Every structure is written in structure tokens, then in C-alpha cells.
Amino acid sequence: MPKLKDLRVWWNVNLTMVDVGTFDNLPTLTSLGLYNNSFTKLPPGLFNNLKNLTRFDAHNCKLERIPRGLFTDHPSLEEILLFYNNIAELEEGAFGGLPRLTSVYLSSNRLTSLSGSIFEGSTKLTSLSVSDNDIVTIDNHVFIDTPNIEDLYLSANAIESIDVGAFYALQRLQSVSLIGNQITNIDDNFHNLPKLETISLEDNKISVILNTTFAGLPALTSLDLSYNAIIEVENGAFEDLSNLQTLSLQSNQIPEISLAGLSSLVYLYMDSNKLNKFPGDLNSANQLQTLSLDNNPIQESLGPGRFSVLHRLSNLYLSNISYLRSAGTFDPKALCGSATLNDLYLSYNGLITIAPTTFECTPTITMMYLHHNNLTSISPSLFHAMIQLHWLDLSYNQLSYMDPGTFLGLDKLVSVDLTGNNFTNMAHVAPAVASLPVLLYQSLDGNPFVYLGPESFPTPMKHATELDISHGHIRVVEEGAFSAASFPNITRLQLNGGNPLHFLPANIVDKLPNLTALILYDDPFHCDCQLNGFATWLRERINPPFVDLTCASPPSLQGKDLKDVPLANLTCDCQHEEAPSIDTSRSDTSVHEGQTAMLKCKISGCPEAEFFWTTPTGAMLAVESGFPRMEVLDSGTLVVTEAREEDTGVYTCTAVNYRGKDSKEVALVVNI
Numbered sequence: 049m050p051k052l053k054d055l056r057v058w059w060n061v062n063l064t065m066v067d068v069g070t071f072d073n074l075p076t077l078t079s080l081g082l083y084n085n086s087f088t089k090l091p092p093g094l095f096n097n098l099k100n101l102t103r104f105d106a107h108n109c110k111l112e113r114i115p116r117g118l119f120t121d122h123p124s125l126e127e128i129l130l131f132y133n134n135i136a137e138l139e140e141g142a143f144g145g146l147p148r149l150t151s152v153y154l155s156s157n158r159l160t161s162l163s164g165s166i167f168e169g170s171t172k173l174t175s176l177s178v179s180d181n182d183i184v185t186i187d188n189h190v191f192i193d194t195p196n197i198e199d200l201y202l203s204a205n206a207i208e209s210i211d212v213g214a215f216y217a218l219q220r221l222q223s224v225s226l227i228g229n230q231i232t233n234i235d236d237n238f239h240n241l242p243k244l245e246t247i248s249l250e251d252n253k254i255s256v257i258l259n260t261t262f263a264g265l266p267a268l269t270s271l272d273l274s275y276n277a278i279i280e281v282e283n284g285a286f287e288d289l290s291n292l293q294t295l296s297l298q299s300n301q302i303p304e305i306s307l308a309g310l311s312s313l314v315y316l317y318m319d320s321n322k323l324n325k326f327p328g329d330l331n332s333a334n335q336l337q338t339l340s341l342d343n344n345p346i347q348e349s350l351g352p353g354r355f356s357v358l359h360r361l362s363n364l365y366l367s368n369i370s371y372l373r374s375a376g377t378f379d380p381k382a383l384c385g386s387a388t389l390n391d392l393y394l395s396y397n398g399l400i401t402i403a404p405t406t407f408e409c410t411p412t413i414t415m416m417y418l419h420h421n422n423l424t425s426i427s428p429s430l431f432h433a434m435i436q437l438h439w440l441d442l443s444y445n446q447l448s449y450m451d452p453g454t455f456l457g458l459d460k461l462v463s464v465d466l467t468g469n470n471f472t473n474m475a476h477v478a479p480a481v482a483s484l485p486v487l488l489y490q491s492l493d494g495n496p497f498v499y500l501g502p503e504s505f506p507t508p509m510k511h512a513t514e515l516d517i518s519h520g521h522i523r524v525v526e527e528g529a530f531s532a533a534s535f536p537n538i539t540r541l542q543l544n545g546g547n548p549l550h551f552l553p554a555n556i557v558d559k560l561p562n563l564t565a566l567i568l569y570d571d572p573f574h575c576d577c578q579l580n581g582f583a584t585w586l587r588e589r590i591n592p593p594f595v596d597l598t599c600a601s602p603p604s605l606q607g608k609d610l611k612d613v614p615l616a617n618l619t620c621d622c623q624h625e626e627a628p629s630i631d632t633s634r635s636d637t638s639v640h641e642g643q644t645a646m647l648k649c650k651i652s653g654c655p656e657a658e659f660f661w662t663t664p665t666g667a668m669l670a671v672e673s674g675f676p677r678m679e680v681l682d683s684g685t686l687v688v689t690e691a692r693e694e695d696t697g698v699y700t701c702t703a704v705n706y707r708g709k710d711s712k713e714v715a716l717v718v719n720i
Contacts, residue, residue: 056081066090072097079103086110088134092117095125105129107153113137121145121169131155131177138166145169155201156180164189177201179225186210191217203227203248212236219243222267227251240264250296251275259284272296274317281305297321298340307333319343319365331357340365342393347371350378356385364389367417368396376400376422384409391415395441398422408433419443419465428453436460443467443491448667452479452507459485468494472668472675474504474517482507493518493545498660498670499702502528505535513537518545518567523658523670524704527553530560542567544596548670550574550658551706554581557593568597575599575613577620578655578706583610620655627708628653630701638717639691647714649684649701657703661686664697691718 052074057063063085071077077098088110095101095118102124111133119125120141126148135157143152149170159181167173173194179201188211191197195217207229215221215237223246231252238247238261245267254276262268268289278300286292287309294315297305302321307313308329318327319342326341326348327333336358342365349371355361364386372378372394380403383389389410395417404427407413411433419441428451431437437458447469455461461484471477474497481490482505490512497520509515515538522543530541539562543549549571557563573579586592599605605613631650639645651657660670661680671680679687684703688695696718702711 051076053077054079054081056083057085058082059084061086063087066094068093068096070094075099077101079105081105083107083109083129088112089115090118091115092120094118095122100124102126102148103129106133108132111135113139114142115139116141116144119143119146123147125149127151129153131157133157135159138163140165141168143167143170143173147172149173151175153177154181158182160184162186162190164192168193170194171196173197174220175199179203179205181205183207186214188213188216190214194218196220198222198243200224203229205229207231210234210237215241222246224248227272235261238262238265243267246270248272249276253277255279257281257285259287261285262289265289266291268292269312270294274298274300276300278302284308286310304328311335314338316340324348326354330355334358334360336361338363338365341369342367344368345370349375350382352379352381353385354382358386360388361386362388363391365393366397367393372397372399377402378406380404380406381409383407386410387412389413391417393417394421396420400424402426402430404429407431410434412436414460415439417441418445421445423447424470425449426454428456431455432457434458439463441465442469443494444469446470447477448472449476450480452483454480455484462486463489465489465491466495467491471495472497472521472673473662473666474500475506476666478505478509479507482509482511484511487511489514491516493542494520496521496673496675498522498668498673499524499526500529501526502531504529508534508536509538510536514540514542516542518542518547520545520547521670521673522547522549523660524702525549525552525556526704526709527555530557532559532561535560536562538563540565540567544569544571547571548672551576551578552582553706554585556582558585558589560593563593565594566596568595571597572600573597573610574601575605575608575610575618576602576655577618577622577625579610580615580618581706583613583615583618586611587615622654625655625707626653628657628659628703628705628710630703630710630712632701632712632714635714637715638719639688640719641691641693643691645688645691645695645716645718647686647688647699647701647716649686649703649712651684651703651710653703653705653707653710655705655707657705657709659684659701659703662700662702664695664699688716691716693718693720 053076055077058081064087066087068091075097078100080101083105092115107129116139125146131153143166150172155177161183174196176197183205197218198220203225221241221244225248227248228251234254235258244265250272255278259282269291271292274296281302283306291312292310293312295313296317298317299320303324306328310333313333313336315338316336317340319340321344323344323346325346334357337360346369376399389412392413399421413434414436423445438460443465448471493516538560544567550573557566597610599608628651632648635648636645651659660668662668669675669678669680671682677689699714700711
């Protein structure tokens with residue numbers, strides 16, 4: 049094969065040896081790949097007759113050492129790839145005398161040190177990767193013979209120290225990566241490197257940054273010191289880094305920082321530190337677009353126009369800030385002056401209330417994160433000025449009601465997450481969501497809904513193709529809850545995740561022509577006569593939707609898929625089947641403030657009915673709803689403890705089985 053230029057011999061686990069002379073008859077080879085094999089060594093002289101070879105790849109083999117003479121003095125080699133081997137030794141001159149060598153990849157081996165003589169005479173080397181080895185120190189003579197290195201990768205070693213001047217010879221160095229080492233001190237290591245653009249030092253043990261640590265670095269644009277143990281950054285530490293654009297200091301223990309001199313800074317990451325106040329000299333860093341301060345014990349107030357000097361600020365991260373957690377709110381003018389803000393993160397702050405005018409200053413926000421707060425209500429007009437809003441996350445608050453006009457005018461809002469709130473009545477939230485003209489994603493799972501019926505969706509959910517109401521407390525789904533008028537486009541309905549559903553009406557989804565999936569797994573269905581109608585519908589329907597329903601009881605049917613249960617087995621032990629009836633006699637109708645009221649709801653009928661209570665505010669409660677001061681007992685009784693004046697009103701008990709339903713009212717007066 050006199051003209052062969054590219055040869056690859058790979059994935060041969062039985063290839064354990066390569067002899068000198070193997071490739072002597074292939075003088076035109078320019079690229080040789082021997083990767084993914086099992087040899088432990090390659091002999092000197094192997095490439096002596098391959099004068100045109102420019103690229104050699106033996107990654108992922110079992111090489112243990114690189115001897116002098118294997119590559120030494122080769123006239124044309126430019127790239128050598130030896131990563132993922134077991135190399136523990138590089139003989140002196142192993143990569144020496146290679147006048148055209150530009151790249152060497154030695155990552156993921158077992159090297160414990162580097163010697164300058166390894167590369168003697170290979171002055172054109174521009175990229176060296178020795179990451180993921182066991183190197184402990186970098187001596188000051190290592191790079192003397194490789195002055196043209198531009199990219200140096202030393203991450204994931206065990207480096208504890210770097211000699212002063214170790215990088216001094218690298219006057220063309222552009223990028224150095226030392227991620228994941230054991231370095232404690234970097235003073236005097238990064239001086240007078242005129243072309244250095246990127247320093248990556250994250251995940252080390254550095255404790256102090258002096259105002260002399262970084263000197264003579266006019267080209268530096270990115271500095272990453274995250275995940276260290278920094279407890280102090282001296283004033284002026286970054287003052288000479290006038291071209292720095294990205295500064296990453298997250299996950300340290302820094303108590304305060306000045307941004308003086310950082311006139312080109314665009315991205316600042318300071319989350320998870322010990323900051324007790326906002327960064328100083330913000331006006332010096334007025335090109336900032338991203339400011340991340342999440343998870344800091346900042347005690348300084350979030351006053352009017354706090355970030356107004358940052359005229360280009362686009363992304364602001366203020367989650368889990370101590371001041372916000374203690375105040376429970378913030379000044380409605382705090383964000384004024386931030387006219388270019390796009391993404392705002394205010395999660396995990398324990399916010400109790402947000403003033404209605406808070407976001408009038410920030411109409412450009414497209415993504416808003418308010419999850420994991422303590423909001424019990426939001427003003428109907430809170431978001432009205434945010435006409436560019438695309439994404440809103442209100443999950444894991446304590447919302448129980450949302451005004452139907454909450455999202456009025458937000459025509460670009462396509463995602464609303466309301467997971468894990470306190471909505472018990474679907475009619476208290478669905479109209480707000482239904483008002484949006486386009487909605488690609490909404491989540492209502494993890495809310496304590498107990499009932500879905502014909503009045504649950506008073507406004508058509510025309511945009512909804514999927515509805516997720518999983519992981520709630522739903523006990524009753526009444527016929528008519530899901531109609532074609534309310535859900536003309538729905539394709540997937542999720543009621544799974546432990547909703548305590550025991551039965552479904554026969555025609556629960558009969559009116560949803562586009563439905564392809566009804567997801568009900570992990571719900572404790574009791575497969576008896578109350579599921580006979582639905583099981584019959586599934587069998588008789590042409591092209592029924594996919595239904596994931598498994599019997600939890602009776603014991604004889606436990607674990608069986610409903611579609612596999614014979615209809616004759618879906619029976620109830622009733623002498624006479626009948627709709628439920630309710631007796632509320634002997635209920636407390638008048639109590640004094642602070643006393644306990646017992647509202648009775650004795651239910652008869654067969655099969656056994658599911659039941660729930662509706663309070664004067666419209667909240668719907670069932671057994672284990674976990675509502676403050678109100679508990680529904682298995683007997684049907686609603687217990688109101690420490691009664692208050694606002695508890696006065698009409699309470700309704702409703703019971704439902706597949707034969708019908710009954711409702712009875714109890715009027716309660718709480719006397720002051």
C-alpha cells in the first residue's frame with residue numbers, strides 16, 4: 049500500500065505488542081491510529097521510516113511509559129494523543145527534538161511529575177494537556193524549553209504548589225487550567241503574562257487573594273476561583289484587570305468585595321459566599337450584565353434603585369439572601385433603574401408579600417423565578433407591566449387563590465409553574481391560567497386539590513394540550529369535570545402520583561376527542577363496581593387513550609391492570625346500591641372565639657362514598673388535607689380548632705359515589 053496515508057488499528061483487545069518494523073512499508077502514512085488496544089509499551093524506532101507521519105493516536109490503551117527514541121527527533125510529528133493510558137514515566141527527551149510538534153495529550157494517566165527535559169528541542173509546542181494525573185508540584189524549570197505554549201491543561205492532579213516563576217517562560221500563554229487540585233497559594237504565579245486570557249483555578253484550597261496576586265495580565269478576560277476556601281480578597285486585588293469580562297468566585301467564604309477597576313466586567317458570580325453586603329464600587333463595573341449573589345448572608349437593605357448604576361444588567365440572582373429572608377419583602381422601587389433586566393431570581397427568600405408596583409420599573413423581564421417563598425397571595429396587577437414575560441415560576445409558595453386577571457395582557461407568557469402551593473379548589477386558579485392565549489407548559493401538581501367537577505374549570509382551557517394535577521389529594525372526580533368545551537385540545541391528562549382516588553366515573557374522558565393518555569399510576573384505586581363503568585368504556589371505545597390504572601385493592605386484584613380485570617369481578621358487596629345521603633345533625637352552629645367547633649357529616653349509602661368539605665372561603669378539605677386549624681376526620685366530621693371570627697360562614701359537606709352525590713350545609717357563627 050505505497051500511497052496509504054491514514055491507518056487505524058483499533059478495538060483489538062488481543063493486540064498486546066507492536067514490533068519495530070511493523071509499519072516500515074508504509075512510508076506515505078500521515079496519520080496512524082492505534083487506539084483502544086491492549087499493548088503496554090511501544091518500542092523506540094517504531095516510527096523511524098514514517099518520515100511523513102504528522103498525527104499519532106494511541107489513546108485508551110495500556111501504555112506504562114514513553115521511552116526516549118519512540119518519538120524523539122521525528123521530523124514531521126505535529127500531534128500526539130496518549131490520553132487514557134497507564135503512563136507513569138516519561139523518559140528524558142521523550143518528546144524532544146520534534147521541530148513541528150504543536151499538541152501533546154497526556155490526560156488521564158499516572159504521571160507524578162513533569163521535567164523540562166522531556167520537551168527539549170520541541171519549541172513549537174502550543175498545546176499541552178496533562179490533566180487527570182497525579183502531579184504534585186510544578187517546578188520552575190518545567191516549561192523553559194516550551195516558550196510557545198498557548199493552552200496548558202493541568203486540572204485534576206494533586207498539585208499542592210507551583211514554584212515562583214514556573215510560568216514565566218510562557219510569554220505566549222493564553223489559557224491555563226488548574227481545576228481540581230490542592231493548591232493553597234498562588235501569589236507570584238501569575239505575573240507578567242501579556243497574552244494570558246483565561247485562568248481556571250476552581251476547586252482548589254486557595255484562601256487569600258492579595259492585591260499583588262494578579263499583576264501584568266493586560267489580556268486577562270476570564271478568571272475562575274470558584275469552589276476554593278477564600279476568606280479574604282484584598283482591596284484592589286482585581287484593580288489592574290481592566291479587560292476582565294468574567295469573574296467567578298462562587299462557593300467561597302468571602303465576606304466583602306470591591307469591584308474597583310473592573311471596567312470591562314460582564315459576568316460576576318459571587319453566589320454561596322459569606323457576603324454581608326452588596327459588592328462595593330458597583331459603578332466601576334457598569335458593564336455588568338450578569339450579577340449572581342445567590343446564597344449569601346447579605347444584611348444590607350435592598351433599597352430604591354439598588355442596581356441602577358448597572359445600565360446593562362440583564363440577569364440578576366438574589367435567591368436566599370438573608371436580608372430578604374428577615375424582611376419578608378423588599379422596597380417596591382428596588383429594581384428601578386434596571387431597565388434592561390431580563391432574568392430575575394428571587395427564590396428561597398421566605399418572601400411573604402410583594403408590593404403591587406414592584407415590577408413596574410422592569411417591563412423587559414422575560415424570566416421570573418419566585419419559587420420556594422412564603423407568598424400567600426399576589427396582587428392581581430403584580431405582573432401586568434411585564435409584557436415581555438415568557439416564564440414564571442411560582443412553585444412552592446402558599447398560594448391558595450389567584451385572581452382571574454392575574455396574567456391579563458401577558459400574551460408572551462408560555463410557561464407557568466404553580467407546583468406545590470396550597471390550592472385546594474381548582475376554580476380558584478384555573479381561570480387565571482386559562483386567560484393566557486398561548487401556554488406551552490403549566491404545572492399544578494403537588495397542590496392539595498381534593499375535588500374536580502363540572503365547576504372546576506369555569507373558563508375554557510383552550511390552550512392546554514397537557515394538564516398535570518399529580519401528587520395532590522384528589523379523592524373525587526365527578527362526571528363532567530373534563531369536557532370538550534373546557535379542554536378542546538388536551539392530549540394528556542395526569543392525575544397520578546398518589547392522589548387518593550378510589551374510583552372514576554364511567555365517562556370521565558369520553559368528551560375529550562384528542563386525548564391520547566390518562567396517567568393514573570400510584571393512585572390507590574379500589575377495583576369494584578365503581579370502576580365497572582369506566583372499564584366497560586375502555587373496552588367498548590374504538591381507539592381508547594392509553595390508561596395507566598392499577599388496582600390497589602381488593603387483595604385479590606392488587607397489582608392488576610384494570611384492562612386485564614374481567615368485568616364480572618368488578619362488583620360491590622352491597623345489599624342495595626344507592627347514592628349517598630348526609631346527616632349533619634348535632635353539628636356545632638355557634639362557638640366562642642378560641643373554642644373548637646365540630647361540624648358533623650354522617651354519610652350513608654353503598655358503595656362507600658368519598659367526601660369533602662367546602663369552607664366559606666371556597667377551600668375544599670378532605671382527610672389529611674393538612675389545612676391550618678381545620679381537620680377532616682375519617683368519620684366525616686370537620687374539626688375547627690381555635691375558632692376565629694373569620695371562620696364564621698356556611699360550610700358544605702359533599703359525598704359522592706358512582707350512584708350519585710349529596711351535599712348538606714352547616715352554618716357556623718363564631719362569637720367574639
